[in-house]
Amino acid sequence: MPLPSALYRPSLALLTDFYQLTMAYAAWKEGLADTEAVFTISFRRHPYGGGFTIAAGLELAVDYLEHFRFDEEDLAFVAAQRGADGAPLFEAGFIDHLRGLRLEVDVDAVPEGTAVFPYEPVVRVKGPIIPCMLLETPLLDLVNFQTLIATKAARVCLAARGEPVVEFGLRRAQGVDGALAASRAAYLGGCAGTSNVLAGRLFGIPVKGTHAHSWVMLFDDEREAFESYARALPANCLFLVDTYDSLEGVRHAVEVGKWLRAQGKELLGIRLDSGDLAWLSIQARRLLDEAGFQKATVFASNELDELIIDSLKEQGARIAAWGVGTRLVTGQPDGALGGVYKLTAVRRPGEPWKYRVKLSERVQKTTIPGLLQVRRFVQDGVLVADAIYDEWSGLPSPATIVDPLDLTRRKTLDGALEGEDLLRPVFRGGALVGPRPTLEEARARVRQQLALLHPGVKRFVNPHQLPVGLEKGLFERRTALVLAARGES
């Protein structure tokens, strides 16, 4: 399903930071338009203090790239920008350059739904410098948020231990796109459906819903409210029982459930939305079972997240389905993934590629040079290590990987282990290559990837950190470049 183009302007070329345009102009003006570069998206720590991250956003990025062009209104807006002296900032020739600009870049990326780890390349863009620059901000925007929410959803669904989680976040999401993007990512991460009807239409996500407290409050008593709803929607009866007294509400639901049964329909269940959800769910289950409604679901909502769901499970809660809104779609408590887009190599026309690093006082922020790729090693169905390597140099076998933050921590991988490269070609010279996975396939990949992770990597408290390292030669190249940049070589 095409998005963002389906919802917004067909081209979102202006959805970038102004500095990308100023740099692109400087590159054009200085005759650097034929210079090529490699940029790599990676992040430095897992969100939520977790042990894994689910990569997402690639399909939205593909859509963005496919529809990229500056239309005449866009160009007029760029041409109208002025400098501090009041004169137009950009020459007309640059506007013409943008008019004809096609994104003739190569893009490689990990498929959506892949479990990824800090420092690994997630998306790689290689090509002429101007398109590479213009893509920085929109790619980060799309990948960072989708990844943040897909990861949250995967955690919430892990906590629910296979029971369905419905995403209820629209009303408290970050505006229109925040809500739609979050619904998509939540489904990708494992949710069973969404309350967001437009997301359902745009992305093919199952749409689900119960009713609000206001429905109950419309009537003089709760049972009358349930009866009225049941007459209108006998095939969608999951009653919200906590408007006045949750267990009294369950009794009313049971009475209406008996009436439904007489009509040949079934009570789907009840929804708890306040109070002690563990205790109430056990009581509600007992009341439903005693009345012969063993198949009716006890559904719970109320500011849930993975930690509360996990705790409710530990307490023996009898909840079989979950509605999760605010904390899922806003990625609480993190709110953002800090993915970055860094230049890792550069080539002037007629010259060989040059590796590049950005220095930092903090080793975590020193970038990794090269045409980066990740090879994943799996043994007996368990992910044992990821090796980040430079495709131009290749990965020796057996490979030794070095912790990017600590050169004394290294591991030599069994040469008999077969690895799989995670980044796959997506665009070549601006043309889409390879299959385009559906949202359902990305969602299935999340399940498959989580199954590869040792339980310790998936736990919420102090998770085990999987061995991810730089191939030794790459580590040494980075060290040499850092020393040279500091004048210490």
Ligand SMILES: Nc1ncnc2c1ncn2[C@@H]1O[C@H](COP(=O)(O)OP(=O)(O)OP(=O)(O)O)[C@@H](O)[C@H]1O
């Ligand atoms: N047994 C439980 N263990 C852990 N957390 C729980 C349990 N039951 C409910 N919670 C969570 O505790 C929080 C309780 O929220 P809150 O203090 O607003 O109470 P409430 O019952 O929702 O009150 P209100 O009637 O005002 O809505 C929610 O996030 C809810 O999911």
Ligand SMILES: O=P(O)(O)OC[C@H]1O[C@H](OP(=O)(O)OP(=O)(O)O)[C@H](O)[C@@H]1O
């Ligand atoms: O708590 P969240 O995870 O964000 O889940 C969504 C919440 O939104 C609704 O409450 P709201 O008070 O907005 O409306 P209501 O009267 O229908 O309960 C619903 O009952 C949930 O409690």
Ligand SMILES: O=C(O)c1cccnc1
């Ligand atoms: O359908 C529901 O129960 C629902 C929808 C949105 C928010 N809270 C609950």
